[in-house]
Amino acid sequence: MSRPIWIASLVVSVAAGVLAGCGGGGSEQVTPAELVKRADAICAAEQASFDRVQAHPPPSSRVAAEQTDDLIGAAEGADSKLRGLAPPDRLEAAYKRYLEARDRAVDQMKRGKLAADEADSAAYGAAQATEAREATQRAKLARKLGLKVCGG
Numbered sequence: 001m002s003r004p005i006w007i008a009s010l011v012v013s014v015a016a017g018v019l020a021g022c023g024g025g026g027s028e029q030v031t032p033a034e035l036v037k038r039a040d041a042i043c044a045a046e047q048a049s050f051d052r053v054q055a056h057p058p059p060s061s062r063v064a065a066e067q068t069d070d071l072i073g074a075a076e077g078a079d080s081k082l083r084g085l086a087p088p089d090r091l092e093a094a095y096k097r098y099l100e101a102r103d104r105a106v107d108q109m110k111r112g113k114l115a116a117d118e119a120d121s122a123a124y125g126a127a128q129a130t131e132a133r134e135a136t137q138r139a140k141l142a143r144k145l146g147l148k149v150c151g152g
Contacts, residue, residue, distance in 0.1 A: 028086060029086040032087075035085055035091065036148070039082060039085060039145075040148055042078050043150035046075065046078035049074035053067050053070045053074070061116045061124070064116040068116055071109055072109045075102070075105070079099070097141055098138065098141040101134065108127045108128075108131040109131070111123070112131075
């Protein structure tokens with residue numbers, strides 16, 4: 001199995017995707033500037049986790065599956081925190097689209113993990129390719145919200 005290309009794109013994708021899903025889940029609405037500040041801080045912590053996981057290319061499908069599982073955990077943890085932010089009403093729809101795009105990235109990571117568990121390099125590569133194609137859209141959604149770290 002070749003070194004996963006998607007791991008690098010997932011850093012951007014997941015970070016970007018963190019803000020996409022369901023806006024308005026928090027108990028206190030934040031200002032646009034506070035949304036950017038808090039979301040980018042969450043994404044920075046997530047990116048640091050991704051960097052640690054990806055420090056070494058996986059030598060086998062088993063290790064790739066383990067790394068992908070760690071990435072999924074980091075992404076889902078960031079998602080949970082991002083969903084705790086309630087964006088201003090005028091940004092709620094855009095924030096929701098961003099978090100939804102992030103959810104799709106996590107779904108692709110889960111497909112990739114399953115493929116790695118089964119040593120199916122073709123399916124793993126397909127999940128990576130889908131993730132890479134969608135990364136640009138997630139970054140655009142993040143930028144529309146004013147995010148800098150999450151937008152890669």
